Amino acid sequence: MAKEVFTGRFTTENHENIVVFLIGMRINKWHAVSKWLPVFNAMPGMIKELYTHKEELGFISMENYFGLRTTVMIQYWRSTEDLMAYAKNDKHLAAWKNFNQKIGNNDAVGIYHETYEVPAGNYESVYGNMPLYGLGKALNHIPITAERGSARKRLSKEALRQADVQ
Numbered sequence: 632m633a634k635e636v637f638t639g640r641f642t643t644e645n646h647e648n649i650v651v652f653l654i655g656m657r658i659n660k661w662h663a664v665s666k667w668l669p670v671f672n673a674m675p676g677m678i679k680e681l682y683t684h685k686e687e688l689g690f691i692s693m694e695n696y697f698g699l700r701t702t703v704m705i706q707y708w709r710s711t712e713d714l715m716a717y718a719k720n721d722k723h724l725a726a727w728k729n730f731n732q733k734i735g736n737n738d739a740v741g742i743y744h745e746t747y748e749v750p751a752g753n754y755e756s757v758y759g760n761m762p763l764y765g766l767g768k769a770l771n772h773i774p775i776t777a778e779r780g781s782a783r784k785r786l787s788k789e790a791l792r793q794a795d796v797q
Contacts, residue, residue: 634762640775641758642785643766646751649691650711654744655703663739670740673726674704680722681706688720689713692769707769711748755785 658667681690689709696703708714717723734740756766763772779785 636760636762637758637772638760641761641767641772642775642779643756643770643772645754645770645785647770648710648751649749649754649766649770650708650714651747651749652706652708652714652744653703653746654706655701655742657701657741657743658739659700659741660739663737666734666737666739669733670730670742671702673729677722677726680720681717688717690717694765694768705765707766711746714746752786755782757782 656667656670660666678693681688681693685691690713691707691709693704693706696705730742754766757775758764758767758772761767773779
């Protein structure tokens with residue numbers, strides 16, 4: 632199914648604090664399928680749960696990338712507290728326990744995550760002739776106007792004040 636392409640230039644409002652969470656895995660030994668495949672297969676159930684219960688979990692949206700060895704998922708969250716609460720969720724704890732029991736320090740597969748707390752007014756985005764994507768999918772997707780015509784303007788405190796007035 633083709634996604635609707637929004638012709639022109641778009642951005643997002645940046646008046647909300649957000650959390651950007653990068654999570655992924657790296658296949659270090661291709662032949663060790665029994666080690667890396669369960670790690671790979673643990674994620675779809677959690678993603679389904681996140682999208683099914685977005686509001687109560689504080690999950691906003693995500694994007695996936697698959698490389699030859701390394702995957703990365705970029706997730707957007709309402710707060711670090713929401714993300715940490717999900718880390719204690721049954722599905723996540725089961726996957727983490729399974730990883731530690733079956734993989735532990737075995738170097739066949741690696742995992743990683745990075746968490747970034749981004750205060751309101753400290754991020755900006757541009758989407759030209761794109762479907763809803765990234766922050767444009769996660770937050771309010773709006774046309775770029777003269778007031779938001781450059782990165783400097785989109786990051787300005789004046790733009791934040793104008794958003795508060797509207």
